[in-house]
Amino acid sequence: MKIKQAEFTMSAVQPKQYPADALPEIALAGRSNVGKSSLINKLINRKNLARTSSKPGKTQTINFYRINEDLYFADMPGYGFAKVSKAVRASWGRMTEKYLTSRETLRGVIQVIDLRHPPTKDDKQMYDWLKHFGIPTIVVATKQDKIAKGKRAKHLKQVRDGLNIHGEDPLVAFSSETGEGKEELWSAILRFLEK
Numbered sequence: 628m629k630i631k632q633a634e635f636t637m638s639a640v641q642p643k644q645y646p647a648d649a650l651p652e653i654a655l656a657g658r659s660n661v662g663k664s665s666l667i668n669k670l671i672n673r674k675n676l677a678r679t680s681s682k683p684g685k686t687q688t689i690n691f692y693r694i695n696e697d698l699y700f701a702d703m704p705g706y707g708f709a710k711v712s713k714a715v716r717a718s719w720g721r722m723t724e725k726y727l728t729s730r731e732t733l734r735g736v737i738q739v740i741d742l743r744h745p746p747t748k749d750d751k752q753m754y755d756w757l758k759h760f761g762i763p764t765i766v767v768a769t770k771q772d773k774i775a776k777g778k779r780a781k782h783l784k785q786v787r788d789g790l791n792i793h794g795e796d797p798l799v800a801f802s803s804e805t806g807e808g809k810e811e812l813w814s815a816i817l818r819f820l821e822k
């Protein structure tokens with residue numbers, strides 16, 4: 628994908644704040660701090676358009692990034708983050724659940740997993756939930772740069788088996804540090820936009 632224009636357009640906490648121009652949308656889901664916002668930046672060749680942090684809990688609203696006149700990425704708060712209050716976590720859950728279950732322009736979700744570790748209980752729950760609602764999913768195993776090349780296949784299998792990934796869902800190994808996996812991920816995204 629040639630990125631001619633990429634801009635942050637809005638933050639939403641409720642449906643009336645979602646974009647009104649009906650472009651297809653791809654949402655990012657994953658544990659807090661796993662690298663969702665970094666992944667968006669890498670895909671669109673921008674250093675810090677989506678705000679990132681070494682501390683979990685950076686993204687707190689649904690943030691929409693318009694790419695050309697082609698699509699939006701919807702960056703979402705992470706799940707499984709213990710350091711915000713129960714009430715805040717619950718409100719993030721309601722906000723993302725509402726978006727994922729009701730958004731007509733949503734074409735699919737990129738679920739981001741840390742390649743270094745087996746999927747957590749929260750990761751599994753999220754994947755099963757997406758499948759329950761029939762939402763097309765690309766699983767991205769990120770932070771691949773932190774794993775020695777010889778061990779990557781084993782870690783990737785751990786992700787595939789841990790989530791029990793459905794046959795039709797792509798699994799892409801990725802790194803926001805090096806850009807590995809970027810072309811493969813764009814191809815998978817474009818297939819979702821064609822459907």
Ligand code: GTP
Binds near residue numbers: 679681684687
């Ligand atoms: P929340 O918004 O808090 O849910 O986090 P997030 O999932 O958006 O994570 P974010 O992109 O802010 O990245 C979290 C931390 O991981 C930052 O310190 C990033 O620099 C780092 N990081 C993200 N992706 C990679 C990667 O592929 N490789 C390495 N080495 N570090 C990464």
Ligand code: MG
Binds near residue numbers: 678679
């Ligand atoms: Mg983020």
